[in-house]
Amino acid sequence: MSETLAHQHEAHDDHHHGPEHGIKRWLFTTNHKDIGTLYLFFSFIMLFIGGAMALIIRVELFEPGRVIINPEFFNQMTTMHGLIMVFGVIMPAMAGLANWLIPMMIGAPDMALPRLNNWSFWLLPFAFALLFSTMFMSGPGLAFGWTFYAPLSTTYGPPSTDFFIFSIHMMGASSIMAALNIVVTIFNMRAPGMTWFKLPMFVWSWLVTGFLLLAVMPVLAGCVTMMLMDRHFHTSFFSAAGGGDPLLFQHVFWFFGHPEVYILILPGFGVISDIIPTFSRKPLFGYRFMVYATIIIAILGFIVWMHHMFTTGAPIAAQLYFMYATMLIAVPTGIKVFNWVATIYKGSLTFETPMLFALGFLFMFTIGGFSGLMLGLVPADYQYRDSYFVVAHFHYVLVSGSLFAIIAAVYFWLPKWTGHMYSETIGQIHFWLSVIGMNLTFFPMHFIGLAGMPRRIPDYPLQFTDFNQIATVGSFIFGIAQLFFLYIILKSCFTKSKQHLPDKVWEGAHGLEWTIPTPAPYHTFETAPIIK
Amino acid sequence: MQHCIIRFIIFCFCLIATTVWGAVPLNMPVGVTPISQDVYDLHMAGFYVCCVIGIIVFGVLIYSLVKYRKSKGAKAAHFHEHLGIEIIWTTIPFLILVGLAIPATLVLAKIHNTSESALTIKVTGYQWKWKYEYLDQGIRFFSTLTTSLDQINGKMPKNEWYLLEVDNPMVVPVNTKVNLLITADDVIHSWWVPDLGIKQDAIPGYINENWIFVTQPGVYRGQCGELCGANHAFMPIVVKAVPQEEFNQWVISNRNMAPISLAPMKESELLALGKTEYEKNCAMCHQNTGLGLPPTFPPLKKSRVTTGPVNADVSFVLTGVPGTAMQAFADQLDDRTLAAIITYTRQSWGNDEINKRHNQPTVVQPLDVENARQSNKK
Ligand SMILES: [Cu+2]
Numbered sequence: 061m062s063e064t065l066a067h068q069h070e071a072h073d074d075h076h077h078g079p080e081h082g083i084k085r086w087l088f089t090t091n092h093k094d095i096g097t098l099y100l101f102f103s104f105i106m107l108f109i110g111g112a113m114a115l116i117i118r119v120e121l122f123e124p125g126r127v128i129i130n131p132e133f134f135n136q137m138t139t140m141h142g143l144i145m146v147f148g149v150i151m152p153a154m155a156g157l158a159n160w161l162i163p164m165m166i167g168a169p170d171m172a173l174p175r176l177n178n179w180s181f182w183l184l185p186f187a188f189a190l191l192f193s194t195m196f197m198s199g200p201g202l203a204f205g206w207t208f209y210a211p212l213s214t215t216y217g218p219p220s221t222d223f224f225i226f227s228i229h230m231m232g233a234s235s236i237m238a239a240l241n242i243v244v245t246i247f248n249m250r251a252p253g254m255t256w257f258k259l260p261m262f263v264w265s266w267l268v269t270g271f272l273l274l275a276v277m278p279v280l281a282g283c284v285t286m287m288l289m290d291r292h293f294h295t296s297f298f299s300a301a302g303g304g305d306p307l308l309f310q311h312v313f314w315f316f317g318h319p320e321v322y323i324l325i326l327p328g329f330g331v332i333s334d335i336i337p338t339f340s341r342k343p344l345f346g347y348r349f350m351v352y353a354t355i356i357i358a359i360l361g362f363i364v365w366m367h368h369m370f371t372t373g374a375p376i377a378a379q380l381y382f383m384y385a386t387m388l389i390a391v392p393t394g395i396k397v398f399n400w401v402a403t404i405y406k407g408s409l410t411f412e413t414p415m416l417f418a419l420g421f422l423f424m425f426t427i428g429g430f431s432g433l434m435l436g437l438v439p440a441d442y443q444y445r446d447s448y449f450v451v452a453h454f455h456y457v458l459v460s461g462s463l464f465a466i467i468a469a470v471y472f473w474l475p476k477w478t479g480h481m482y483s484e485t486i487g488q489i490h491f492w493l494s495v496i497g498m499n500l501t502f503f504p505m506h507f508i509g510l511a512g513m514p515r516r517i518p519d520y521p522l523q524f525t526d527f528n529q530i531a532t533v534g535s536f537i538f539g540i541a542q543l544f545f546l547y548i549i550l551k552s553c554f555t556k557s558k559q560h561l562p563d564k565v566w567e568g569a570h571g572l573e574w575t576i577p578t579p580a581p582y583h584t585f586e587t588a589p590i591i592k
Numbered sequence: 593m594q595h596c597i598i599r600f601i602i603f604c605f606c607l608i609a610t611t612v613w614g615a616v617p618l619n620m621p622v623g624v625t626p627i628s629q630d631v632y633d634l635h636m637a638g639f640y641v642c643c644v645i646g647i648i649v650f651g652v653l654i655y656s657l658v659k660y661r662k663s664k665g666a667k668a669a670h671f672h673e674h675l676g677i678e679i680i681w682t683t684i685p686f687l688i689l690v691g692l693a694i695p696a697t698l699v700l701a702k703i704h705n706t707s708e709s710a711l712t713i714k715v716t717g718y719q720w721k722w723k724y725e726y727l728d729q730g731i732r733f734f735s736t737l738t739t740s741l742d743q744i745n746g747k748m749p750k751n752e753w754y755l756l757e758v759d760n761p762m763v764v765p766v767n768t769k770v771n772l773l774i775t776a777d778d779v780i781h782s783w784w785v786p787d788l789g790i791k792q793d794a795i796p797g798y799i800n801e802n803w804i805f806v807t808q809p810g811v812y813r814g815q816c817g818e819l820c821g822a823n824h825a826f827m828p829i830v831v832k833a834v835p836q837e838e839f840n841q842w843v844i845s846n847r848n849m850a851p852i853s854l855a856p857m858k859e860s861e862l863l864a865l866g867k868t869e870y871e872k873n874c875a876m877c878h879q880n881t882g883l884g885l886p887p888t889f890p891p892l893k894k895s896r897v898t899t900g901p902v903n904a905d906v907s908f909v910l911t912g913v914p915g916t917a918m919q920a921f922a923d924q925l926d927d928r929t930l931a932a933i934i935t936y937t938r939q940s941w942g943n944d945e946i947n948k949r950h951n952q953p954t955v956v957q958p959l960d961v962e963n964a965r966q967s968n969k970k
Binding site for chain 2: 124125126130131132135198199200203204205209211212215216218299300301305306307340341342343344345346347348349371372373376379380383384387388390391394395397398399401402403404405406407408409410411419422423426427430431433434437438439440442443445446447507508510511512514515516517518519520521522523
């Protein structure tokens with residue numbers, strides 16, 4: 061199987077063409093590097109849109125009372141911010157990294173299914189255009205949070221909800237195709253000698269993530285389809301009045317939603333596992349255990365969804381089971397953190413920007429893990445649930461976790477992609493501003509959450525004012541920090557005079573992608589390398 | 593780089609220190625029920641466990657970051673595997689987790705013990721208010737936010753209990769086990785009072801059971817804990833815990849309420865009552881200006897309902913619009929209040945001129961509302 065596929069590709073690429081010119085290059089490309097670039101730029105644009113919405117939210121929360129927007133629009137902002145960051149930023153960025161890196165890491169000439177690859181990207185701009193269009197519809201926009209619980213989104217959902225449902229379907233189709241492509245590529249396109257336990261951690265993480273996506277994106281599609289049926293075809297899946305069950309929605313949603321959080325973080329684990337050894341100049345400690353831990357996290361991720369629903373009136377037996385299963389996930393996650401620390405221990409460390417972001421990840425993701433562990437304790441969860449404590453928790457794992465991993469990956473591989481070394485000074489400024497902004501924004505949220513501030517409120521009682529003001533200031537520092545990142549990316553991508561960088565850009569780097577020239581040529585590994 | 597980190601940490605401590613001085617709440621409240629006390633202890637146990645693990649992990653990490661720098665001539669070691677240590681750091685965290693799971697399980701079993709209660713209150717969430725029904729005492733009332741729109745919009749200074757004050761608090765006796773049957777009428781809400789250690793989702797079609805046992809008299813405040821639409825932030829929960837005798841008095845004075853009089857009211861009386869009741873029950877959506885917040889909350893100024901036939905107007909308010917935030921007010925407000933509100937809305941914001949031009953009545957009496965109620969029932 062793998063041989064036939066590989067041969068077909070060699071035949072296809074025989075005439076050694078470079079990229080086409082103009083817009084056609086990007087519309088019709090089947091090149092994994094082009095598609096990776098498209099994904100990454102798309103994600104970057106979405107980061108600024110979703111970030112701007114976050115800033116609007118933070119301005120409204122700067123002090124009690126109405127500041128700039130009304131409660132309805134505030135809910136639209138939180139809804140769109142969540143949907144954009146999850147489906148428009150983190151997932152496409154991870155898919156972009158996979159596209160760029162997996163073929164280069166396993167010694168393949170391209171992805172296994174290049175045309176599917178093009179389609180899976182180009183669905184996204186249309187899906188998000190549809191999603192954004194709801195904000196301009198005469199009925200109100202989407203205001204039910206990114207979790208769109210029924211019946212707020214079914215019986216009480218505005219007409220624009222139908223556009224949202226279709227948009228989710230398109231995003232889901234895109235993700236399923238991307239995941240399928242990645243899994244097929246990793247199974248069939250590895251260079252001779254690239255055995256399973258020689259795969260870089262990034263590839264392993266994406267393989268597991270691919271299976272997670274294939275398993276749960278159809279569940280999300282089922283969930284929104286049931287919503288559509290309830291809204292228009294007189295079914296009552298989620299309506300108690302018709303004999304259905306509003307809690308069924310939450311079960312279906314979180315059966316998708318919990319694996320989804322591992323979809324968002326696992327590729328990040330992979331990135332960190334490749335960057336830390338590079339700048340420690342020491343191989344990854346416990347590689348096999350890292351692989352096993354990834355797989356175990358993924359499997360456990362399927363059987364803990366109800367920990368998002370502890371306050372819904374679940375019976376004690378269900379609560380106990382889901383509490384124990386949830387706490388169990390801390391074990392493989394702990395193994396990962398311990399192994400990263402052991403990799404750093406007795407290394408020969410340097411602190412270039414990718415390493416700084418990886419270390420930021422290590423510190424702050426661990427803090428997010430701690431609050432996650434506390435959230436798993438059901439009785440305490442009664443107090444934490446739907447408070448700002450939860451907001452703090454998931455921003456620690458998603459911003460300083462997934463997003464920092466993506467930023468670290470971009471700094472790490474950008475020289476290989478563009479042939480241009482970023483300015484280390486600006487990179488460091490970007491890092492320190494991000495860390496300060498991130499912690500000022502989200503650390504105080506632990507306190508106001510514990511003190512009783514619910515999430516998703518546009519206005520709050522007076523005792524929460526101080527910490528909200530700190531958070532707003534922090535969010536602007538974080539936002540401004542990303543402008544340095546924007547500058548670095550644009551400079552690297554559009555600088556004409558290229559420096560002469562070595563193939564192996566980083567002294568301690570390992571892996572096939574560092575054996576090809578810098579910048580990476582349009583076609584790589586047309587003849588498969590032999591791995592000893 | 594270390595300097596930056598150290599400076600940042602000092603900065604954070606200063607920040608926290610100043611706010612603690614300002615007596616800003618930083619932690620989960622210990623609360624006033626046995627459960628809230630247990631939950632607090634469990635929360636602190638979890639927190640301390642995390643602190644200890646954090647100190648060890650971050651300690652080793654920071655030590656390594658300082659000690660093994662290439663710039664200081666550190667040479668990388670070559671080890672990359674050790675089965676023994678992997679087993680150790682799988683087993684020890686597992687045992688710590690078992691240690692945390694045991695108290696959590698015990699507290700959870702306590703929470704689920706809803707037997708032997710002396711009083712049962714049914715709590716129903718609405719967009720955006722709570723209804724409390726004392727099932728054995730025959731008392732039933734709605735509890736609505738009293739913070740005025742002017743305070744929210746910054747036209748008036750904010751009170752101490754801004755957004756945490758209601759017209760009718762839920763009253764419970766102290767040192768009594770009170771069962772709560774929690775449900776919702778429209779979308780999902782969540783009944784959350786941090787000081788009582790309870791958060792229970794209110795789900796339409798479900799009745800969730802939970803209980804409280806308040807040990808100290810006082811007023812305890814919370815907010816809706818599940819996104820329930822535009823005014824999710826504006827449906828607080830206030831629980832007043834009083835000694836048993838005071839509670840008995842409260843029951844007596846609230847049980848024997850005189851039936852609502854259907855006698856005609858003066859126009860000025862209707863308008864005065866209408867204005868206060870409108871601001872309490874309607875203004876959060878339709879605004880004091882009657883302009884609403886379109887498109888979700890339509891304006892009442894020059895609307896087809898408030899300037900249309902009066903019978904249609906009354907039955908519209910009584911039955912509401914299913915699937916929207918416009919509720920059926922028949923069960924929520926009495927005839928006098930409804931008559932006053934409808935009169936007020938038919939005369940305000942220039943609606944009176946339109947109504948007069950079309951010879952539509954601008955005054956609605958309690959009896960009109962009662963008649964509409966009866967004909968709706970048929
Ligand atoms: Cu609510």
